[in-house]
Amino acid sequence: MRPSTSGVYGNATAWRDVIPPGYTLPGWLQDQGYYTYGVGKLFHTSRQIRTEDWDAYPQNLSDGSIDQTQTHSAATIEVPTTRGTKRYKAGDLSIAELATGDEAQRDHATVSAAIQALQDQSGEQPFFIACGIFRPHLPWHVPAKYFDLYPEDQIQLPPYRADDLADIPHAKPKPEHLDILEEGSWKKAIRAYLASVTYADMEVGRILDALESSPHAKNTIVILMGDHGWHLGEKLQWRKALLWEEANRTPYIWAGPGIHGVRGRTDAVVDLMSLWPTIADFVGAPPPTHVEGTSVMPLLENPNMPWNGPPALSTWHFNNHTVRTDRWRYIRWDHGGEELYDHDADPYEWYNLLHASNADRADGLDLTAIVAELRAHFPTTNRTPEEAKIHFAERSIK
Numbered sequence: 001m002r003p004s005t006s007g008v009y010g011n012a013t014a015w016r017d018v019i020p021p022g023y024t025l026p027g028w029l030q031d032q033g034y035y036t037y038g039v040g041k042l043f044h045t046s047r048q049i050r051t052e053d054w055d056a057y058p059q060n061l062s063d064g065s066i067d068q069t070q071t072h073s074a075a076t077i078e079v080p081t082t083r084g085t086k087r088y089k090a091g092d093l094s095i096a097e098l099a100t101g102d103e104a105q106r107d108h109a110t111v112s113a114a115i116q117a118l119q120d121q122s123g124e125q126p127f128f129i130a131c132g133i134f135r136p137h138l139p140w141h142v143p144a145k146y147f148d149l150y151p152e153d154q155i156q157l158p159p160y161r162a163d164d165l166a167d168i169p170h171a172k173p174k175p176e177h178l179d180i181l182e183e184g185s186w187k188k189a190i191r192a193y194l195a196s197v198t199y200a201d202m203e204v205g206r207i208l209d210a211l212e213s214s215p216h217a218k219n220t221i222v223i224l225m226g227d228h229g230w231h232l233g234e235k236l237q238w239r240k241a242l243l244w245e246e247a248n249r250t251p252y253i254w255a256g257p258g259i260h261g262v263r264g265r266t267d268a269v270v271d272l273m274s275l276w277p278t279i280a281d282f283v284g285a286p287p288p289t290h291v292e293g294t295s296v297m298p299l300l301e302n303p304n305m306p307w308n309g310p311p312a313l314s315t316w317h318f319n320n321h322t323v324r325t326d327r328w329r330y331i332r333w334d335h336g337g338e339e340l341y342d343h344d345a346d347p348y349e350w351y352n353l354l355h356a357s358n359a360d361r362a363d364g365l366d367l368t369a370i371v372a373e374l375r376a377h378f379p380t381t382n383r384t385p386e387e388a389k390i391h392f393a394e395r396s397i398k
Helices: 025-031 106-119 144-148 175-183 186-212 272-283 297-301 356-362 367-375 385-397
Strands: 035-040 086-090 093-098 127-132 140-143 222-225 252-255 312-315 321-324 328-332 338-342
Touching (some): 025 035, 025 127, 025 272, 035 106, 086 186, 093 144, 093 186, 140 186, 144 186, 186 222, 272 297, 328 367, 338 367
Parallel strands (some): 035 127
Antiparallel strands (some): 086 093, 222 252, 312 321, 321 328, 328 338
């Protein structure tokens, strides 16, 4: 369900306090006869795990180096104090080039548990294994060897404009970005992010290697997805809590039997609400009626087909939405602010066509009609958290 339906807009709200039993993907897969196993950061904290929807969800992994029982909040994660570790910051971004091996990382223990779960599957029962890899979440603390792959003098800054936000009245450069500029630490931050992504890639590779050497290699679907993108100074911003392209674009890869080719790629714009409906297509059972989103099975079979599905929709807190088509991004804020970007001419979203300063770039475009068409894809239900609690409590009673 979309946040506008569930009323769950942020990590501070424990979704299971709002949504009654019977609404989750692993619980539905159990009903279809699947063994369900989860490990790692699939939810923001352990208190948000509905354990009855999983046949197993170990939460006390420990390799002797890091306390695996801690919450997933970046503020509570500690790395081993090891001689030779290089620590520094870029703005408020904590960076550490660790003098430890891969095995000292929490993600390594998480992936090892997922691999063991895969190896334990020996019967005819179908299985669903979900492995939540923490990196590249902050803090950017990974072994130094991953930093060594990216010499700082070879780091390239993303395309940017110093006056990028001049046509967005409510937007300002993030103070953290100004600090990074003053420190001259922009490349250091990008380098740390790349190192953390590469570390995560390595852990993904461990899972794929284990699958390849298992009896399940030829009959298992693999889905790799991130939960959000990340700004590295684009639009003078950092982090994720934004409605522009960089924060909302994320890896979404399907591979396995019935999926086109090894490197099939599509330019179709979709969002992650397609996950459950597409899994349901592979399972061969219709998803429950509460499930929103559209299956992307046709694109998995033919990535080059014309895509007539809904555009990608993202929501950040109550009634702040952005819709992305193959050409347009339209943003509407709860305070009334609006933005429109033409990706055919402006892939970096530098020119808000709804601002008077860009009137020449909008020449010949019927902006009213374009905005009306895009706005039609916004949610028709926009529940506050309080409204959602009442709604689902009544459904639970019935």
